[in-house]
Amino acid sequence: MSVSFGLSEEHLTFQEAARAFARDVMRPAAPHHDQTGTYAYDVLKQAWAQGLMNTHIEAAYGGAELDALAGVVIAEELAWGCSGIGTAIEANGLAQQPVILGASDFLKKKYLAPLADTFGLCAYAVTEPGAGSDVQAMQTTAVKQGDKYVLNGNKMWITNAGVADWYFVVALTDPAKKAKGGMTGFVVERGWEGVSVGKKEPNMGQRASDTRTVNFDNVIVPEENVVGQVGDGWSLAMAACDYTRAAVAAASVGVARAAMEYAQEYALVRKTMGVPIAQHQAIQFMLADMTMQIDAGRFLCWNAAWRKDQGLRNTKESSMAKAFCADMCQKVTSDAVQIFGGNGYSNEYPVEKLMRDAKIFQIYEGTSQIQRLIIAREMMFRGK
Numbered sequence: 001m002s003v004s005f006g007l008s009e010e011h012l013t014f015q016e017a018a019r020a021f022a023r024d025v026m027r028p029a030a031p032h033h034d035q036t037g038t039y040a041y042d043v044l045k046q047a048w049a050q051g052l053m054n055t056h057i058e059a060a061y062g063g064a065e066l067d068a069l070a071g072v073v074i075a076e077e078l079a080w081g082c083s084g085i086g087t088a089i090e091a092n093g094l095a096q097q098p099v100i101l102g103a104s105d106f107l108k109k110k111y112l113a114p115l116a117d118t119f120g121l122c123a124y125a126v127t128e129p130g131a132g133s134d135v136q137a138m139q140t141t142a143v144k145q146g147d148k149y150v151l152n153g154n155k156m157w158i159t160n161a162g163v164a165d166w167y168f169v170v171a172l173t174d175p176a177k178k179a180k181g182g183m184t185g186f187v188v189e190r191g192w193e194g195v196s197v198g199k200k201e202p203n204m205g206q207r208a209s210d211t212r213t214v215n216f217d218n219v220i221v222p223e224e225n226v227v228g229q230v231g232d233g234w235s236l237a238m239a240a241c242d243y244t245r246a247a248v249a250a251a252s253v254g255v256a257r258a259a260m261e262y263a264q265e266y267a268l269v270r271k272t273m274g275v276p277i278a279q280h281q282a283i284q285f286m287l288a289d290m291t292m293q294i295d296a297g298r299f300l301c302w303n304a305a306w307r308k309d310q311g312l313r314n315t316k317e318s319s320m321a322k323a324f325c326a327d328m329c330q331k332v333t334s335d336a337v338q339i340f341g342g343n344g345y346s347n348e349y350p351v352e353k354l355m356r357d358a359k360i361f362q363i364y365e366g367t368s369q370i371q372r373l374i375i376a377r378e379m380m381f382r383g384k
Protein backbone atom coordinates (compact mmCIF):
# COMPACT_ATOMS: atom_id res chain seq x y z
CA MET A 1 0.00 0.00 0.00
CA SER A 2 1.53 3.33 -0.95
CA VAL A 3 0.49 6.82 -1.91
CA SER A 4 2.50 9.47 -3.72
CA PHE A 5 1.79 13.15 -4.22
CA GLY A 6 4.79 13.55 -6.52
CA LEU A 7 4.95 13.26 -10.29
CA SER A 8 7.10 10.69 -12.10
CA GLU A 9 10.10 11.86 -14.14
CA GLU A 10 8.03 11.47 -17.29
CA HIS A 11 5.14 13.55 -15.95
CA LEU A 12 7.57 16.21 -14.71
CA THR A 13 9.06 16.42 -18.19
CA PHE A 14 5.62 17.07 -19.72
CA GLN A 15 4.85 19.60 -16.99
CA GLU A 16 8.07 21.51 -17.64
CA ALA A 17 7.57 21.46 -21.43
CA ALA A 18 3.96 22.69 -21.12
CA ARG A 19 4.94 25.33 -18.56
CA ALA A 20 7.71 26.71 -20.79
CA PHE A 21 5.36 26.73 -23.78
CA ALA A 22 2.66 28.51 -21.77
CA ARG A 23 5.14 31.12 -20.54
CA ASP A 24 7.06 31.73 -23.77
CA VAL A 25 4.44 31.24 -26.48
CA MET A 26 0.91 31.42 -25.05
CA ARG A 27 1.19 34.33 -22.62
CA PRO A 28 2.70 36.77 -25.13
CA ALA A 29 -0.04 35.89 -27.67
CA ALA A 30 -2.98 35.81 -25.23
CA PRO A 31 -3.93 39.53 -24.99
CA HIS A 32 -4.14 39.92 -28.78
CA HIS A 33 -6.43 36.90 -29.21
CA ASP A 34 -8.55 37.90 -26.21
CA GLN A 35 -9.03 41.43 -27.55
CA THR A 36 -9.60 40.51 -31.20
CA GLY A 37 -11.28 37.12 -30.74
CA THR A 38 -9.09 35.75 -33.54
CA TYR A 39 -8.14 32.10 -33.58
CA ALA A 40 -4.56 31.44 -32.43
CA TYR A 41 -3.58 29.14 -35.31
CA ASP A 42 0.08 29.93 -34.98
CA VAL A 43 0.14 29.04 -31.26
CA LEU A 44 -1.85 25.84 -31.83
CA LYS A 45 0.47 24.74 -34.59
CA GLN A 46 3.43 25.21 -32.27
CA ALA A 47 1.63 23.27 -29.51
CA TRP A 48 1.03 20.46 -31.98
CA ALA A 49 4.70 20.47 -33.07
CA GLN A 50 5.77 20.24 -29.41
CA GLY A 51 3.53 17.26 -28.71
CA LEU A 52 1.13 19.20 -26.46
CA MET A 53 -1.99 18.48 -28.55
CA ASN A 54 -3.86 15.22 -29.19
CA THR A 55 -1.84 13.58 -26.43
CA HIS A 56 -4.16 10.56 -26.00
CA ILE A 57 -4.15 9.25 -29.59
CA GLU A 58 -3.03 5.61 -29.47
CA ALA A 59 0.53 4.71 -30.49
CA ALA A 60 -0.90 2.29 -33.08
CA TYR A 61 -2.20 5.35 -34.97
CA GLY A 62 0.96 7.41 -34.55
CA GLY A 63 -0.01 9.20 -31.32
CA ALA A 64 1.85 9.60 -28.04
CA GLU A 65 -0.82 7.66 -26.08
CA LEU A 66 -0.13 9.61 -22.90
CA ASP A 67 -2.04 8.64 -19.78
CA ALA A 68 -4.83 10.66 -18.18
CA LEU A 69 -2.51 12.07 -15.50
CA ALA A 70 -0.20 13.53 -18.16
CA GLY A 71 -3.31 15.06 -19.76
CA VAL A 72 -4.32 16.92 -16.59
CA VAL A 73 -0.76 18.06 -15.84
CA ILE A 74 -0.48 19.56 -19.34
CA ALA A 75 -4.00 21.07 -19.20
CA GLU A 76 -3.19 23.00 -16.00
CA GLU A 77 -0.09 24.55 -17.55
CA LEU A 78 -1.72 25.47 -20.87
CA ALA A 79 -4.63 27.17 -19.10
CA TRP A 80 -2.15 29.02 -16.90
CA GLY A 81 -0.80 30.42 -20.21
CA CYS A 82 -4.22 31.25 -21.73
CA SER A 83 -7.35 29.22 -21.14
CA GLY A 84 -8.98 30.46 -24.35
CA ILE A 85 -6.17 28.99 -26.43
CA GLY A 86 -5.98 26.03 -24.01
CA THR A 87 -9.67 25.26 -24.62
CA ALA A 88 -9.09 25.27 -28.38
CA ILE A 89 -6.34 22.70 -27.79
CA GLU A 90 -8.36 20.59 -25.35
CA ALA A 91 -11.45 20.61 -27.61
CA ASN A 92 -9.48 18.48 -30.06
CA GLY A 93 -8.90 15.91 -27.33
CA LEU A 94 -12.59 15.95 -26.39
CA ALA A 95 -13.68 15.21 -29.97
CA GLN A 96 -11.09 12.45 -30.30
CA GLN A 97 -11.90 10.68 -27.03
CA PRO A 98 -15.13 8.89 -28.14
CA VAL A 99 -13.34 7.86 -31.34
CA ILE A 100 -10.40 6.50 -29.32
CA LEU A 101 -12.80 4.67 -27.01
CA GLY A 102 -15.18 3.18 -29.54
CA ALA A 103 -14.33 3.62 -33.21
CA SER A 104 -13.33 0.96 -35.72
CA ASP A 105 -9.76 0.56 -36.95
CA PHE A 106 -10.96 2.04 -40.27
CA LEU A 107 -12.19 5.26 -38.60
CA LYS A 108 -9.12 5.58 -36.40
CA LYS A 109 -6.84 5.27 -39.43
CA LYS A 110 -8.94 7.74 -41.39
CA TYR A 111 -9.52 10.42 -38.72
CA LEU A 112 -7.05 10.00 -35.81
CA ALA A 113 -3.85 9.01 -37.63
CA PRO A 114 -3.79 12.20 -39.79
CA LEU A 115 -4.02 14.34 -36.62
CA ALA A 116 -0.97 12.58 -35.20
CA ASP A 117 0.85 13.13 -38.48
CA THR A 118 -0.13 16.71 -39.40
CA PHE A 119 -1.73 19.65 -37.62
CA GLY A 120 -5.52 19.50 -37.82
CA LEU A 121 -8.63 20.26 -35.76
CA CYS A 122 -11.83 18.52 -34.75
CA ALA A 123 -14.84 19.24 -32.53
CA TYR A 124 -17.31 17.48 -30.22
CA ALA A 125 -20.85 18.31 -31.32
CA VAL A 126 -23.43 17.12 -28.80
CA THR A 127 -25.22 20.22 -27.39
CA GLU A 128 -28.24 21.66 -29.22
CA PRO A 129 -30.22 24.89 -28.77
CA GLY A 130 -32.81 23.01 -26.67
CA ALA A 131 -30.57 20.25 -25.32
CA GLY A 132 -27.61 21.17 -23.11
CA SER A 133 -28.00 19.74 -19.61
CA ASP A 134 -31.05 17.87 -20.91
CA VAL A 135 -29.42 15.81 -23.63
CA GLN A 136 -32.57 13.64 -23.80
CA ALA A 137 -34.23 16.61 -25.51
CA MET A 138 -31.92 16.19 -28.52
CA GLN A 139 -33.64 16.73 -31.90
CA THR A 140 -30.91 15.92 -34.44
CA THR A 141 -31.77 12.75 -36.33
CA ALA A 142 -29.82 10.28 -38.44
CA VAL A 143 -32.15 8.19 -40.58
CA LYS A 144 -30.81 5.02 -42.18
CA GLN A 145 -31.20 4.77 -45.96
CA GLY A 146 -29.47 1.71 -47.40
CA ASP A 147 -25.82 1.82 -46.37
CA LYS A 148 -25.96 5.53 -45.47
CA TYR A 149 -27.51 7.82 -42.86
CA VAL A 150 -29.21 11.13 -43.57
CA LEU A 151 -28.36 13.64 -40.86
CA ASN A 152 -30.57 16.65 -40.01
CA GLY A 153 -30.42 19.05 -37.08
CA ASN A 154 -28.55 21.87 -35.36
CA LYS A 155 -25.77 21.75 -32.78
CA MET A 156 -24.95 24.76 -30.64
CA TRP A 157 -21.97 26.09 -28.67
CA ILE A 158 -19.52 23.85 -30.47
CA THR A 159 -15.89 24.68 -29.65
CA ASN A 160 -13.63 24.64 -32.76
CA ALA A 161 -16.75 24.44 -34.98
CA GLY A 162 -15.47 26.92 -37.56
CA VAL A 163 -11.99 25.45 -37.85
CA ALA A 164 -12.51 21.70 -37.42
CA ASP A 165 -11.90 19.21 -40.22
CA TRP A 166 -14.43 16.83 -38.67
CA TYR A 167 -16.98 16.57 -35.87
CA PHE A 168 -17.94 13.82 -33.45
CA VAL A 169 -21.74 14.16 -33.67
CA VAL A 170 -24.41 12.43 -31.59
CA ALA A 171 -27.81 12.05 -33.28
CA LEU A 172 -31.04 10.15 -32.68
CA THR A 173 -31.22 6.90 -34.63
CA ASP A 174 -34.18 5.62 -32.59
CA PRO A 175 -36.00 8.65 -31.15
CA ALA A 176 -38.25 6.55 -28.90
CA LYS A 177 -35.28 5.06 -27.03
CA LYS A 178 -33.36 8.36 -26.62
CA ALA A 179 -30.28 7.86 -24.40
CA LYS A 180 -31.17 4.21 -23.78
CA GLY A 181 -29.77 2.96 -27.08
CA GLY A 182 -31.46 5.50 -29.35
CA MET A 183 -28.49 7.81 -29.87
CA THR A 184 -25.57 7.09 -32.18
CA GLY A 185 -22.18 8.76 -32.63
CA PHE A 186 -20.85 9.63 -36.10
CA VAL A 187 -17.75 11.22 -37.55
CA VAL A 188 -18.96 13.95 -39.92
CA GLU A 189 -16.61 16.00 -42.08
CA ARG A 190 -17.07 19.76 -42.15
CA GLY A 191 -16.56 19.80 -45.93
CA TRP A 192 -19.50 17.50 -46.70
CA GLU A 193 -22.52 18.83 -48.56
CA GLY A 194 -25.21 20.13 -46.21
CA VAL A 195 -22.84 20.98 -43.33
CA SER A 196 -22.71 24.68 -42.43
CA VAL A 197 -21.49 26.68 -39.45
CA GLY A 198 -22.85 29.86 -37.85
CA LYS A 199 -21.04 33.05 -36.85
CA LYS A 200 -18.47 33.01 -34.07
CA GLU A 201 -20.22 33.64 -30.74
CA PRO A 202 -19.07 36.86 -29.02
CA ASN A 203 -18.40 35.22 -25.65
CA MET A 204 -17.62 36.81 -22.27
CA GLY A 205 -14.30 35.00 -21.84
CA GLN A 206 -11.97 32.48 -23.45
CA ARG A 207 -12.40 34.64 -26.51
CA ALA A 208 -9.54 32.99 -28.39
CA SER A 209 -11.69 29.89 -28.62
CA ASP A 210 -14.05 29.48 -31.60
CA THR A 211 -17.64 28.64 -30.60
CA ARG A 212 -20.41 28.34 -33.21
CA THR A 213 -23.53 26.51 -34.26
CA VAL A 214 -23.16 23.59 -36.67
CA ASN A 215 -26.09 22.82 -38.97
CA PHE A 216 -26.81 19.59 -40.81
CA ASP A 217 -29.19 19.72 -43.76
CA ASN A 218 -29.71 16.28 -45.33
CA VAL A 219 -26.05 15.39 -44.86
CA ILE A 220 -25.22 11.95 -46.26
CA VAL A 221 -23.04 10.04 -43.76
CA PRO A 222 -21.63 6.66 -44.82
CA GLU A 223 -22.46 3.78 -42.51
CA GLU A 224 -18.77 3.17 -41.77
CA ASN A 225 -18.68 6.57 -40.04
CA VAL A 226 -20.75 5.25 -37.13
CA VAL A 227 -18.54 5.37 -34.01
CA GLY A 228 -18.82 2.07 -32.14
CA GLN A 229 -22.20 0.36 -32.40
CA VAL A 230 -25.50 1.93 -33.41
CA GLY A 231 -27.11 3.10 -30.15
CA ASP A 232 -23.77 3.70 -28.36
CA GLY A 233 -23.66 7.45 -28.90
CA TRP A 234 -24.75 8.55 -25.46
CA SER A 235 -22.50 6.17 -23.56
CA LEU A 236 -19.47 7.09 -25.73
CA ALA A 237 -20.14 10.81 -25.32
CA MET A 238 -20.34 10.39 -21.53
CA ALA A 239 -17.38 7.98 -21.26
CA ALA A 240 -15.26 10.64 -23.00
CA CYS A 241 -16.11 13.04 -20.18
CA ASP A 242 -14.55 10.71 -17.61
CA TYR A 243 -11.22 11.72 -19.20
CA THR A 244 -11.93 15.26 -20.21
CA ARG A 245 -13.72 16.60 -17.11
CA ALA A 246 -10.57 16.06 -15.07
CA ALA A 247 -8.65 18.02 -17.69
CA VAL A 248 -11.22 20.85 -17.67
CA ALA A 249 -10.92 20.86 -13.88
CA ALA A 250 -7.13 21.05 -14.18
CA ALA A 251 -7.49 23.99 -16.57
CA SER A 252 -9.53 25.76 -13.84
CA VAL A 253 -6.62 25.12 -11.47
CA GLY A 254 -4.24 26.69 -14.01
CA VAL A 255 -6.35 29.85 -14.33
CA ALA A 256 -6.75 30.11 -10.55
CA ARG A 257 -3.00 29.65 -10.06
CA ALA A 258 -2.26 32.44 -12.54
CA ALA A 259 -4.70 34.75 -10.71
CA MET A 260 -3.17 33.91 -7.33
CA GLU A 261 0.36 34.58 -8.56
CA TYR A 262 -0.58 37.96 -10.01
CA ALA A 263 -2.48 38.88 -6.83
CA GLN A 264 0.43 37.88 -4.61
CA GLU A 265 2.95 39.92 -6.65
CA TYR A 266 0.64 42.92 -6.60
CA ALA A 267 -0.04 42.66 -2.85
CA LEU A 268 3.67 42.82 -2.11
CA VAL A 269 4.16 46.12 -3.96
CA ARG A 270 0.87 48.02 -3.66
CA LYS A 271 0.91 50.17 -0.51
CA THR A 272 -1.95 51.53 1.58
CA MET A 273 -1.78 53.02 5.08
CA GLY A 274 2.00 53.04 4.74
CA VAL A 275 2.53 49.31 4.18
CA PRO A 276 2.20 46.82 1.28
CA ILE A 277 -1.37 45.51 1.24
CA ALA A 278 0.17 42.04 1.77
CA GLN A 279 0.67 43.18 5.37
CA HIS A 280 -3.08 43.51 5.93
CA GLN A 281 -4.56 40.37 7.40
CA ALA A 282 -7.69 40.58 5.21
CA ILE A 283 -5.49 40.33 2.10
CA GLN A 284 -3.35 37.57 3.63
CA PHE A 285 -6.46 35.52 4.36
CA MET A 286 -7.66 35.83 0.76
CA LEU A 287 -4.27 34.68 -0.52
CA ALA A 288 -4.10 31.85 2.03
CA ASP A 289 -7.56 30.66 0.97
CA MET A 290 -6.48 30.79 -2.68
CA THR A 291 -3.44 28.58 -2.25
CA MET A 292 -5.37 26.10 -0.06
CA GLN A 293 -8.19 25.78 -2.57
CA ILE A 294 -5.85 25.51 -5.55
CA ASP A 295 -3.89 22.65 -3.96
CA ALA A 296 -7.11 20.87 -2.95
CA GLY A 297 -8.43 21.21 -6.50
CA ARG A 298 -5.23 19.90 -8.05
CA PHE A 299 -5.32 16.77 -5.88
CA LEU A 300 -8.93 16.10 -6.94
CA CYS A 301 -7.84 16.35 -10.59
CA TRP A 302 -4.84 14.08 -10.12
CA ASN A 303 -6.97 11.53 -8.25
CA ALA A 304 -9.64 11.48 -10.98
CA ALA A 305 -6.94 10.97 -13.64
CA TRP A 306 -5.03 8.42 -11.56
CA ARG A 307 -8.19 6.32 -11.13
CA LYS A 308 -8.74 6.33 -14.89
CA ASP A 309 -5.14 5.22 -15.43
CA GLN A 310 -5.62 2.38 -12.91
CA GLY A 311 -8.68 1.18 -14.82
CA LEU A 312 -10.98 2.22 -11.95
CA ARG A 313 -14.37 3.88 -12.41
CA ASN A 314 -13.83 7.66 -12.01
CA THR A 315 -17.15 9.23 -12.99
CA LYS A 316 -17.77 10.56 -9.47
CA GLU A 317 -14.17 11.70 -9.01
CA SER A 318 -14.02 13.58 -12.33
CA SER A 319 -17.32 15.30 -11.56
CA MET A 320 -16.04 16.19 -8.07
CA ALA A 321 -12.88 17.65 -9.59
CA LYS A 322 -14.86 19.55 -12.25
CA ALA A 323 -17.42 21.04 -9.83
CA PHE A 324 -14.91 21.91 -7.10
CA CYS A 325 -12.28 23.41 -9.40
CA ALA A 326 -14.75 25.39 -11.52
CA ASP A 327 -16.36 26.95 -8.44
CA MET A 328 -12.94 27.47 -6.83
CA CYS A 329 -11.60 29.20 -9.96
CA GLN A 330 -14.59 31.54 -10.01
CA LYS A 331 -13.92 32.55 -6.38
CA VAL A 332 -10.12 32.82 -6.72
CA THR A 333 -10.22 34.97 -9.85
CA SER A 334 -12.88 37.22 -8.31
CA ASP A 335 -10.76 37.64 -5.17
CA ALA A 336 -7.71 38.38 -7.31
CA VAL A 337 -9.64 41.26 -8.92
CA GLN A 338 -10.55 42.38 -5.37
CA ILE A 339 -6.88 42.42 -4.33
CA PHE A 340 -6.04 44.58 -7.34
CA GLY A 341 -8.78 47.06 -6.30
CA GLY A 342 -9.77 49.47 -9.11
CA ASN A 343 -6.85 48.29 -11.20
CA GLY A 344 -8.32 44.79 -11.12
CA TYR A 345 -11.35 46.04 -13.03
CA SER A 346 -9.21 47.45 -15.84
CA ASN A 347 -8.07 45.48 -18.86
CA GLU A 348 -4.66 47.09 -18.47
CA TYR A 349 -4.06 44.55 -15.69
CA PRO A 350 -4.19 40.77 -16.22
CA VAL A 351 -6.77 39.59 -13.69
CA GLU A 352 -10.02 40.82 -15.27
CA LYS A 353 -9.37 38.48 -18.22
CA LEU A 354 -8.89 35.59 -15.83
CA MET A 355 -12.19 36.34 -14.08
CA ARG A 356 -14.01 36.43 -17.44
CA ASP A 357 -12.26 33.25 -18.59
CA ALA A 358 -13.11 31.42 -15.35
CA LYS A 359 -16.91 31.60 -15.68
CA ILE A 360 -17.20 29.08 -18.49
CA PHE A 361 -15.67 26.31 -16.36
CA GLN A 362 -18.94 26.23 -14.38
CA ILE A 363 -20.91 25.79 -17.62
CA TYR A 364 -19.27 23.66 -20.34
CA GLU A 365 -18.81 19.89 -20.19
CA GLY A 366 -21.75 19.83 -17.78
CA THR A 367 -22.66 22.69 -15.46
CA SER A 368 -21.69 22.73 -11.77
CA GLN A 369 -25.30 21.77 -10.97
CA ILE A 370 -25.19 18.78 -13.31
CA GLN A 371 -21.84 17.66 -11.79
CA ARG A 372 -23.53 17.61 -8.37
CA LEU A 373 -26.38 15.50 -9.77
CA ILE A 374 -23.81 13.04 -11.13
CA ILE A 375 -21.87 12.96 -7.83
CA ALA A 376 -25.07 12.29 -5.86
CA ARG A 377 -26.19 9.60 -8.32
CA GLU A 378 -22.79 7.89 -8.22
CA MET A 379 -22.49 7.97 -4.42
CA MET A 380 -26.00 6.74 -3.68
CA PHE A 381 -27.18 4.65 -6.59
CA ARG A 382 -24.12 3.35 -8.42
CA GLY A 383 -21.99 2.15 -5.52
CA LYS A 384 -18.21 2.34 -5.68
Ligand SMILES: Cc1cc2nc3c(=O)[nH]c(=O)nc-3n(C[C@H](O)[C@H](O)[C@H](O)COP(=O)(O)OP(=O)(O)OC[C@H]3O[C@@H](n4cnc5c(N)ncnc54)[C@H](O)[C@@H]3O)c2cc1C
Pocket residue numbers: 091123124125126127129130131132133134156157158159160203211360363364365366367368369370373
Ligand atom coordinates in the same frame (compact mmCIF):
# COMPACT_ATOMS: atom_id res chain seq x y z
C1 LIG B 1 -18.20 28.60 -24.61
C2 LIG B 1 -18.92 27.29 -24.67
C3 LIG B 1 -18.30 26.20 -25.27
C4 LIG B 1 -18.97 24.97 -25.36
N1 LIG B 1 -18.40 23.93 -26.05
C5 LIG B 1 -19.14 22.82 -26.32
C6 LIG B 1 -18.65 21.81 -27.21
O1 LIG B 1 -17.52 21.87 -27.70
N2 LIG B 1 -19.46 20.76 -27.49
C7 LIG B 1 -20.72 20.62 -26.99
O2 LIG B 1 -21.39 19.65 -27.30
N3 LIG B 1 -21.21 21.56 -26.12
C8 LIG B 1 -20.46 22.66 -25.79
N4 LIG B 1 -20.96 23.63 -24.96
C9 LIG B 1 -22.30 23.47 -24.40
C10 LIG B 1 -22.31 23.29 -22.89
O3 LIG B 1 -21.88 22.01 -22.54
C11 LIG B 1 -23.74 23.60 -22.41
O4 LIG B 1 -23.92 25.01 -22.55
C12 LIG B 1 -23.97 23.18 -20.98
O5 LIG B 1 -24.01 21.78 -20.88
C13 LIG B 1 -25.28 23.76 -20.39
O6 LIG B 1 -26.36 23.56 -21.25
P1 LIG B 1 -27.33 24.80 -21.61
O7 LIG B 1 -26.46 25.91 -22.08
O8 LIG B 1 -28.37 24.30 -22.53
O9 LIG B 1 -27.96 25.26 -20.24
P2 LIG B 1 -29.30 24.64 -19.59
O10 LIG B 1 -29.26 23.16 -19.69
O11 LIG B 1 -30.46 25.34 -20.16
O12 LIG B 1 -29.12 25.05 -18.07
C14 LIG B 1 -29.51 26.35 -17.56
C15 LIG B 1 -29.29 26.34 -16.06
O13 LIG B 1 -30.17 25.38 -15.45
C16 LIG B 1 -29.41 24.46 -14.68
N5 LIG B 1 -30.03 23.14 -14.77
C17 LIG B 1 -30.45 22.51 -15.89
N6 LIG B 1 -30.99 21.32 -15.59
C18 LIG B 1 -30.89 21.17 -14.24
C19 LIG B 1 -31.24 20.15 -13.32
N7 LIG B 1 -31.80 19.00 -13.72
N8 LIG B 1 -31.00 20.37 -12.00
C20 LIG B 1 -30.41 21.51 -11.59
N9 LIG B 1 -30.06 22.52 -12.40
C21 LIG B 1 -30.27 22.34 -13.71
C22 LIG B 1 -28.01 24.47 -15.28
O14 LIG B 1 -27.03 24.05 -14.36
C23 LIG B 1 -27.87 25.95 -15.65
O15 LIG B 1 -27.51 26.68 -14.50
C24 LIG B 1 -20.27 24.85 -24.80
C25 LIG B 1 -20.87 25.94 -24.17
C26 LIG B 1 -20.23 27.15 -24.12
C27 LIG B 1 -20.94 28.32 -23.50
